[in-house]
Amino acid sequence: MDIVGTITRLPTLFFGASPCDDSFADRLSYKYTVLMLALFAILVTSKQFGTKHIQCWVPAQFTKNYEEYVNDICWVSNTYYIPLEQKVPTLEHERRQNELRYYQWIPFILILQAFGFYFPHIVWRSLSRRSGIDVRDIVDAAIHYKSVDVATQDDKHKNELMEYIVEAIDKYVDDPRRQVEERRQSISLKYVLLTICICLGKYLGNYLIIVYFTTKALFIANAVCQIFLLNLFLGQEFHLFGIQVLKRILQGRGWDTQSRYFPKVTLCDFQIREALHLNGSHRYTVQCVLPLNLFSQQIFTFIWFWYMMVFIVSIFDVIAWVTRFFPSKQYNYIKRRLQLMKRDTEFNNYPPEFVKRYYMEFIFGYLEPDGVLMLRLLSSNTSDFVCTEVINQLWQRFYKRDPKRTKRNRKPESNSEQVAQERKQQIAKTAETHDSIRCRSLKATSIPNQTNNGHDVLIRSRKSSFQPRVEDNV
Template identity: 30%
Template sequence: MWITYAFILLIQLKKSFYNNYIFCSFKMDVFVSIVYKLMEEKYEDDFVDRMHYKYTPLIILLLGSVNIAKVYLGEAINCFQKAEFRSSWVQYSYSYCLIENTYFLRTNESIPLEYEVRKERQIAYYQWVPYILILQALIFYLPQLVWRSSNWFTGLHIGSFVQTFLKDKFGERIDENSRKVAKAIDGVTDIRHKYFGIIDVNRFVTILYFTMKIFNMIIVLVNMFIYGQFIGEHLFGLSVIKHSGEWRNSGLFPRVTVCDFTINRLGQETSYTVECVLPLNMLNEKIFVLLWYWMLVLLTANFINIINWIWGLSNRDKFYRTLQEFSDTRRKYQIYFSQIEKTDMLLNGSDEYSQSEAERVISTTYHNWDLYVAFRLIKANLNLYTTSKIFDFWCDQQKPYEDNIEDDKLLNIKE
């Protein structure tokens, strides 16, 4: 008889473990697919952007996978059982206390507490931590997704430009690729109309890019606020760091909690109060503290990065002169800088050139924000030499139309 009971119990345990294993395997498959998607290079941003949409979700998902493995393959909760509990009641108490939440009891307090106090002390985040982490990872990826979609709409396909050179691993067609990319950039940045009649097309991509960076900062702050909401009234996790290891009094990530439940016995409901151990809270504490520090790093890096971009936009001429220094020939770049000199002469009242020519030079070169953003992002994903090559051929596009036709003929002859 006892052998039969033991055999049935073994089958039930095996079935439970198998179901949990299948469920956890499904979760891990989802994680792997998301991680694979995150590992794909986009080539249209800088390192700080990748810290937000790539490395942060990877870190969060890694921590989330450890948590899920502990929940579904390990023991998420253990509760002290009464002597009269049957095996079915034991399993019921585990499941009930995990789903319906437990509450924290300080060392100098006794049971029972008032209902309002119990509700206030509930550990409501415990079973939701893996899903909170998954949601955070998706939120961090969202600004990059919007940036990519909007950037593609403008026609300034920076990612495609970069991939054109990456496919040519040995640089055998660097001149040809540089010419094609330069022509594409010139075709986009030379447009004179306005989107929606409000935003100048020569600044549209720049505004989109800075909007993404600002949203990244907002998301960091929102995630810190979310930590505070799920942990309790401890905004930004400062109290977690301060009281780490003092959970018995602070109530932050408590390891031991209390659970109330009722069992119907012979038509009468009997109330029970049991102590439960939450082993995952030791891990959760480390996860949230680590993420809080990582958010601080992101916030600092993004702030410095935005300041750097603003400074770069204000000093675009220095960036262009850097590209000039790495050019094979300086003759072609004289076109660009001579145009700026002509523009200065016109603005000072010279009659040597027409006003329409001045407007063309201003809008296409020195005052074009998107042009600077495009070249800087290309440089961030390739190198200075290749970017200078593209800039070299872009300057060729600023020559008179007849000269470009002759250059195209010469290129076709060489091919």
């Protein structure tokens, strides 16, 4: 039996094979951590009801029924922990200061923690759908596009999938309700408030990215709060538990079998009423063993280090995503993938300053942060090849939408030397045209006199030659 393969397929069995629209750090919290806590809850529940969860030492006069009753009453009522080297306090409130209140509720605590880790994902899914685009659906289409490209080479189906992806992103980023030009002119208080309130600012070009980083902040806050909430549930300083375990290991003392966090030997106080007794009841203090705490100590030790790992991975993931959305990072990321294809050779022949300005218009004016976020998620959840193809398809749409704009803006965006050279050439051509016009005007003043004199001579010659012929004919 393939144990490793079965373990790796467990998230698919619990959550299905649905595509992901997030990063690995997010899945580490809402998928793998939730699965781990659910499995621990099932194991603890089976231990509680499948074996003897508590065993108390009772006086010799107690019968078997009395012993079972003591075990049940000490399990239902809370036991308390006093170290063996210390004397048991006589006052009840001193005893209750070290009371253990958690061992009956461990399965419910684990389930509650699992929901806490899954809650940020619910926030991401519900708020991202309000944007008007389903990022998971686009990732699913990109995964199918990749599988078609590898397996069947069905070009028609592949083109339909690519058309669907590009059409969905284009409609979202080019929504007329975004009012890009108005937002560029001035940043008003309304714009700032709508950006902060993620429930309202859906058409500002940064709605998805704000929701995404809010979700990541919830994942980090949840990992920290879970550790400190266990202080309340366990009644101990659980946030220091892992540090103390590491100290014992480094000092060579090994595993702490007498841990005050999860004591195995506890005390229990209970009373038994007797009708014929003068005082009406007997008070007993018995010593009990909690085998379940040995298992609980191992579980929560693993949970402490797992939470620390989730917290560290989430922190580094947030730092990585923040750096990806620096303007220079966005520009270089899109530019490299546009230059990989090199389809538009005419555009590549334009001056560098104009090309850069047009790239910036495509990235910061057309895609905006939401569009770049969707492309990043496509790249991380499918492949960089699919993302590059989508970027180039979006570029073709953006570039062909107004082809005359390129020719109009090309000259003003050229460098200063080219502009100066063109002006010199224009001035030289203007001077030449003025000189040619002046020469033509001077020639025009002299040509009419010559023409008139020649015309008179021609008339006189024609008359002299014509008249004799007429007279001869007559």
